[in-house]
Amino acid sequence: MSDVAEETPVNPYGAPGKLAPVLSDMWDKDKSWKLETYRNNGGYEALEKAWSYEGDEIINIMKDAGLVGRGGAGFPTGLKWSFLPPHDGGPRYLVVNADESEPGTCKDIPHLMANPHVLIEGMAICLKAVGGHHGFIYLRGEVVHVYRRLLAAVREAYEAGLIGKGRGPQGDYDIDITVHAGAGAYICGEETALLSALEGYRGQPRLKPPFPAAEGLYARPTVINNVETISSVPGVIKNGADWFKAMGTESANGHVIYSLSGHVKNPGQYEAPIGITARELFDLAGGIRPGHKLKFWTPGGSSTPIFTEDELDVVMDYNSVKEAGSMLATRAIQVFDETVSVVRVVTRWADFYQHESCGKCSPCREGTYWLRQILHRLEAGKGQPGDVDMLLNITKNIGANTFCALGAAAATPVNAGIARFRDEFEAGYTTPAWELFPYEKTPRFAEEGE
Numbered sequence: 001m002s003d004v005a006e007e008t009p010v011n012p013y014g015a016p017g018k019l020a021p022v023l024s025d026m027w028d029k030d031k032s033w034k035l036e037t038y039r040n041n042g043g044y045e046a047l048e049k050a051w052s053y054e055g056d057e058i059i060n061i062m063k064d065a066g067l068v069g070r071g072g073a074g075f076p077t078g079l080k081w082s083f084l085p086p087h088d089g090g091p092r093y094l095v096v097n098a099d100e101s102e103p104g105t106c107k108d109i110p111h112l113m114a115n116p117h118v119l120i121e122g123m124a125i126c127l128k129a130v131g132g133h134h135g136f137i138y139l140r141g142e143v144v145h146v147y148r149r150l151l152a153a154v155r156e157a158y159e160a161g162l163i164g165k166g167r168g169p170q171g172d173y174d175i176d177i178t179v180h181a182g183a184g185a186y187i188c189g190e191e192t193a194l195l196s197a198l199e200g201y202r203g204q205p206r207l208k209p210p211f212p213a214a215e216g217l218y219a220r221p222t223v224i225n226n227v228e229t230i231s232s233v234p235g236v237i238k239n240g241a242d243w244f245k246a247m248g249t250e251s252a253n254g255h256v257i258y259s260l261s262g263h264v265k266n267p268g269q270y271e272a273p274i275g276i277t278a279r280e281l282f283d284l285a286g287g288i289r290p291g292h293k294l295k296f297w298t299p300g301g302s303s304t305p306i307f308t309e310d311e312l313d314v315v316m317d318y319n320s321v322k323e324a325g326s327m328l329a330t331r332a333i334q335v336f337d338e339t340v341s342v343v344r345v346v347t348r349w350a351d352f353y354q355h356e357s358c359g360k361c362s363p364c365r366e367g368t369y370w371l372r373q374i375l376h377r378l379e380a381g382k383g384q385p386g387d388v389d390m391l392l393n394i395t396k397n398i399g400a401n402t403f404c405a406l407g408a409a410a411a412t413p414v415n416a417g418i419a420r421f422r423d424e425f426e427a428g429y430t431t432p433a434w435e436l437f438p439y440e441k442t443p444r445f446a447e448e449g450e
């Protein structure tokens with residue numbers, strides 16, 4: 001099929017400021033995770049359509065749609081698929097990154113629980129596009145309930161003849177899907193560490209190049225994409241690139257899941273067009289809990305520089321958030337009101353990164369340990385004069401000197417916290433954070449009526 005331009009369905013999701021429940025539309029259906037429910041709601045129609053396209057045609061639709069990766073870096077998906085070298089007769093793989101572990105990021109896990117079949121459908125389409133026959137889902141191991149759900153959904157898809165041997169109109173295309181439960185390490189979300197872990201080795205990042213497109217899983221050409229990225233593929237194929245492009249801004253297209261947690265009235269997942277503002281998202285979530293005011297928030301998870309109310313009107317797309325000094329990343333919006341100590345929050349994040357540092361390179365292995373030590377004494381009101389500058393010095397030395405991005409992820413919240421709230425860190429020379437910001441004021445359900 002060469003003519004891929006078709007009539008674009010009316011798009012109810014074009015207007016910014018509103019929700020766009022495309023993936024999440026299934027979530028509240030009765031037994032949403034079952035194949036029957038998914039099919040009754042148009043599921044697997046995109047795969048049917050994809051069988052009539054050549055691989056390159058699918059890739060071109062993806063490029064035209066402008067879907068960018070939802071795992072953090074925002075790399076164009078169609079372009080990534082096109083990087084695979086020409087076929088040499090050997091295997092080529094798709095690996096879905098379902099390791100979701102960044103503090104505040106909590107979209108892939110509930111999505112997989114509610115709607116696993118859209119991922120399986122997206123995987124089959126991607127494999128057809130890149131000429132691969134085997135896809136893997138690398139899931140963080142702690143979520144055993146999601147693992148079971150994925151296994152059951154994959155089994156359903158095999159039994160219904162949607163995947164397996166001899167698929168497609170000519171009955172000559174094999175598609176196999178393997179679900180793998182990891183051992184629970186944040187670093188295994190980094191794509192090359194993930195590949196090592198999937199191969200059975202210690203989950204530590206590999207040197208790039210070679211990039212996974214050239215030498216990925218078992219040293220074969222491999223596409224690695226996030227759960228939400230691949231789940232967005234069936235909608236694009238079914239409704240067309242123009243439908244997808246009608247949502248978003250000049251710099252990025254489509255619907256995305258924003259995760260709001262913390263001190264908003266109704267925390268949860270809000271799927272909206274890219275480009276909604278944080279103020280609109282906060283409003284959709286019922287605003288800050290009654291009687292309190294916003295102090296700071298993260299636009300994209302704990303590794304992204306914090307914002308305050310000054311940035312509430314920033315358009316939540318990649319370029320605008322970057323221009324405002326942070327990153328959209330995983331769109332994990334953690335919201336903190338005036339009862340929260342910035343030092344305490346940054347210290348908890350530092351605990352996390354130090355614990356998750358894989359130890360391969362010394363700036364991160366040693367640096368995260370030092371950050372944690374100093375932050376703990378500041379939190380306890382036992383800081384030593386010069387500690388705040390010492391923190392900045394350490395983050396500078398971690399900076400771009402680490403083997404993978406985890407080092408920078410650990411340094412960023414410390415820098416950003418000090419840049420915005422230096423006084424609070426310096427107060428840690430004499431006063432414990434728990435005296436300035438008593439614990440009992442902070443819990444979300446601390447106050448009657450909430």
Ligand SMILES: Cc1cc2nc3c(=O)[nH]c(=O)nc-3n(C[C@H](O)[C@H](O)[C@H](O)COP(=O)(O)O)c2cc1C
Binds near residue numbers: 097
């Ligand atoms: C320390 C670290 C952890 C990461 N964790 C995840 C993760 O849990 N899920 C994910 O999709 N991407 C994660 N990434 C990004 C991946 O390396 C990769 O860019 C992504 O899976 C590509 O998919 P996408 O193009 O669909 O976004 C992580 C990166 C780093 C450096």
Ligand code: SF4
Binds near residue numbers: 360362
């Ligand atoms: S930056 Fe940290 S997580 Fe990444 S390779 Fe170095 S030690 Fe490991």
